[in-house]
Amino acid sequence: MQIDARCVKCGRLSGADVTLYEMRNHLFICADCQREAEQQGKQIAWASTDTAPAPLSSASQAQTQSAQTIAGPRRTISLSQPPPLPPDSLFAVLSLPLDAPLSTIEAALEKSMKGWMRAPRSPEKTTMLDRLQEWQELIEDEERLAAYRESMKPQRKGNALSVGGRLVLTTQEFVAACEASQEGWADGERYLRMGQLKHWVLFQLGDVALATDIGNYQTWNKVSDFHAFNEALYRMDMQRPFRLYSETKWQPLSTLPSARDPQELAALCDQHWHLGERNLFEGAMVFWLAACHQLPDVRSYFIEHLARYDRKKDQRGVGLELLLEHAVPTLEKPQLRVTFDGEEDGYAIKNWDRELNHKLVNVKVENLTRGFVSFKLRLDASPQGDWVELKPDNPLFAHGLKKEAFPVQSLLSFWQLSRLARGKSYQRKLVLQTLAAKNELVIVQEFPVTIRTQSYYQGLRGKLWLWGLRGNLPGLFWNALIALLLSFTVFKILPLLVPAPWYSTWTTPSDFIFPLLQMSVVEAVAPLQSLDLLAVLIFSAVIAFAGLRCGYAKGHRDESPRSNARSYRRWTGWLFFFLIVGVIWRLQYPILSIYLQDNNNQTLLNCAPYLIGDGILWLLCFVIMQVIVLIRSQLEKYLRTRYAMLLDLPGRE
Numbered sequence: 001m002q003i004d005a006r007c008v009k010c011g012r013l014s015g016a017d018v019t020l021y022e023m024r025n026h027l028f029i030c031a032d033c034q035r036e037a038e039q040q041g042k043q044i045a046w047a048s049t050d051t052a053p054a055p056l057s058s059a060s061q062a063q064t065q066s067a068q069t070i071a072g073p074r075r076t077i078s079l080s081q082p083p084p085l086p087p088d089s090l091f092a093v094l095s096l097p098l099d100a101p102l103s104t105i106e107a108a109l110e111k112s113m114k115g116w117m118r119a120p121r122s123p124e125k126t127t128m129l130d131r132l133q134e135w136q137e138l139i140e141d142e143e144r145l146a147a148y149r150e151s152m153k154p155q156r157k158g159n160a161l162s163v164g165g166r167l168v169l170t171t172q173e174f175v176a177a178c179e180a181s182q183e184g185w186a187d188g189e190r191y192l193r194m195g196q197l198k199h200w201v202l203f204q205l206g207d208v209a210l211a212t213d214i215g216n217y218q219t220w221n222k223v224s225d226f227h228a229f230n231e232a233l234y235r236m237d238m239q240r241p242f243r244l245y246s247e248t249k250w251q252p253l254s255t256l257p258s259a260r261d262p263q264e265l266a267a268l269c270d271q272h273w274h275l276g277e278r279n280l281f282e283g284a285m286v287f288w289l290a291a292c293h294q295l296p297d298v299r300s301y302f303i304e305h306l307a308r309y310d311r312k313k314d315q316r317g318v319g320l321e322l323l324l325e326h327a328v329p330t331l332e333k334p335q336l337r338v339t340f341d342g343e344e345d346g347y348a349i350k351n352w353d354r355e356l357n358h359k360l361v362n363v364k365v366e367n368l369t370r371g372f373v374s375f376k377l378r379l380d381a382s383p384q385g386d387w388v389e390l391k392p393d394n395p396l397f398a399h400g401l402k403k404e405a406f407p408v409q410s411l412l413s414f415w416q417l418s419r420l421a422r423g424k425s426y427q428r429k430l431v432l433q434t435l436a437a438k439n440e441l442v443i444v445q446e447f448p449v450t451i452r453t454q455s456y457y458q459g460l461r462g463k464l465w466l467w468g469l470r471g472n473l474p475g476l477f478w479n480a481l482i483a484l485l486l487s488f489t490v491f492k493i494l495p496l497l498v499p500a501p502w503y504s505t506w507t508t509p510s511d512f513i514f515p516l517l518q519m520s521v522v523e524a525v526a527p528l529q530s531l532d533l534l535a536v537l538i539f540s541a542v543i544a545f546a547g548l549r550c551g552y553a554k555g556h557r558d559e560s561p562r563s564n565a566r567s568y569r570r571w572t573g574w575l576f577f578f579l580i581v582g583v584i585w586r587l588q589y590p591i592l593s594i595y596l597q598d599n600n601n602q603t604l605l606n607c608a609p610y611l612i613g614d615g616i617l618w619l620l621c622f623v624i625m626q627v628i629v630l631i632r633s634q635l636e637k638y639l640r641t642r643y644a645m646l647l648d649l650p651g652r653e
Contacts, residue, residue: 007033085152090135098152105139161200163187171205171236178233185250189225192218192232201236210236224248231284238292244268244275245283262293262327269324270370273317273401280320281310289327301326305437315399317372318435324371334371334402338432338447339364340412346430346447347412349651353459354417355557357653361412363390363430367402374399374435375444377410384426388449389413399435412449423455460556460639460646469564469636471552479547480540482631486624487539539621543628546571556647561636565629572625 007020007030020028023044029037037044085092091100094108113132119125139145160167163177164184178188191197195218202211217232226248234240241258242265245251257272259265265285269276279285290298302323309319325331340347340361347361367373378395379388390396391411398408412430420426427450433441457465464470468478550568551559559567 088131089152090138090148091152093131098149102139102145109136109139159200159204161191161196161204163191169204171201171210172239175233175237175240178229179250179253182250185229188233189229192229193225197232226250227283231287234284234288234292240292242279242285242288242292244272244279246275246278248282262289262295262324263331265289266324266328266331269320273320273372277316277320280323281316285323289323293327295327298323298327308439315374315435317399317401318374321372322437332369332371334373335368336373336375336432336434336444337366337368338377338430338445339366340447340449347449349414349451351454351458351649352417352451352651353461353555353647353649354420354422354453355461355555356417356647356649358414358417358651359653360391361414361651363410363412365398365406365408365410365432367406370402372399372401373405376433376435376441378431378433379449380429380431380446382426382428384428385416385419387414387416387420387426387451388428389415390430414451417451417453420451420453422453423458425450425452427451460643463639463643463646464551464556464636467635467639468547469551469632469639470554471548471550473548475547475549475551476544479628480544482628483540483543483624484536486627487536487543490620490624539624543572543625556640561633561640564636565633568632569625569629572628573622 007028010030010033019031021031021034022028029044034044085098087093090096090105091098094105094112096105096108100108109132113129113136116125116128116132138148160169161174162168163174164181164187166173166177166180166184168174168177174188177184179185188197191200192214195215198211198214198218201207201214205211213235214232217228217235220228230243230245234242241260243253244257244259257268257275259268265276276285286299286302289295302319306319306322309316321334325333337344340363349358352358363377365375365377374397376395376397377390379390389412391413393410396408396410398405400406427448430447430449431443432445432447433443436442454462456462461470465472466474468475546568550571551564554564
């Protein structure tokens, strides 16, 4: 057995120039320290019964110096002999050994009972019969009998160790004395580092395995004295509750949260989480779980998967959470819930008008149970385009305890919806991942975020389209119908209002103005008369084409009633301009070309009715166009008022 024999006060090893003397508790003191203690008036209890100390022999000193070994411990004389059995006890009265079997006790009781029954009446007989009756009831209960045997055993005596002013004989007493006071803890740390604790365990208890482990803690230089001694105490007393120390020094037990088993430890960590993190990465939690509660795989699990979390100070809680879940399989795990404006299982927008902005959606992540969670929330990539984003960060990282970090808030923002196609569905996924063993992100759940846009015929835009205000076939039909009615009324009735005699009045040169107007009207009506019904159809076709094109692919926000009227007026104005120019070129150019060959005032005067007539014709078309524009504007105002509720969609910004 490898041990270090050294002075309990100065710590010097035994050697050629240092003589060590063995004391009663199997500790050693050198000659110099002995003289110093005697000069101070202290009495030293030696291992031998003689008054003089028993030094290590020269051979022993040489062996200690070279191999640092001791062949075997020397036993000291006990201070007192074990007390005899009480004379009135069951075993003393029946003259039985303490370890007598039950059958022997029953036979002895029966024999003694018969003997006293035959004895003459006396107070002693009555007393003994009552006592025998009690013992008969005692042996019928095995647990009571075992406790009675234990109470009769003499208390073991041996070499006591002074800890905090108390003499201790067992490891339980040693642990209790160290935890009871700051002085006792300081004595324990000193005994550990100086080697006295190892010797005491070896010689007093005879526990070789424990003494070896204590020796390992003695030379554990990578940690402080406090941490080495704290773990040594767990090794010495496997029933010692786990202490959540907040400082690297002794603390009163009344201020220390303690747990007797892994289940209590998990509950305790939920109450004092940051203390639990500290005691995991800086304390003896892993050893306590592995050694004291028979969880041998905890240490390898911690080293392989969890030790790396110590380098991430803000994520140490993940390591503690995973360790507790591993040690207590029935422990309730953190359960996250993600809601979208209070709705679970994702967010869906149905039949959405692309021209309306959608409000921001509140995304809330809650921890419904307990524990520490580190998670990542992100939107997946989508080939359908970026029409939704997670604000303020994508991805969103968050971690913490239920009572500290949760709920976590974020926002879903929908943008560029006008770029989406009509009548189609688009989907993205919001992915929730949590940090697990080996610092890996594991997907916990995926939440679909979908939007379905309105088709070409839905919403307010659909109503405007249906009534011909947003182009396409309804615009062609309704505008052609209105133009047909108006142009037929004007173009077919106007020629009837022009009297036939007007055609001959132009020859009177003395009356110029009125005949000029008459002739202009005639020349304006002449193309209509020449074209007949075809003029009505041509005019209706122009209006219909303008209705087809004006507002095409426009929504209710792209064009207001006023801007829609301007657009329609512009399209019809240009179309009529080119139409009338074409009519003049086709019907009146041959006549005008004859007059223009003569370059004189009379010739120009003859052209005036034709030109004024063309202007009147364009003016008639313009009036009809303005009437149609007025009808369209009033109709759009009515439709916007009538179907305003189509713009009040749930979720509108």
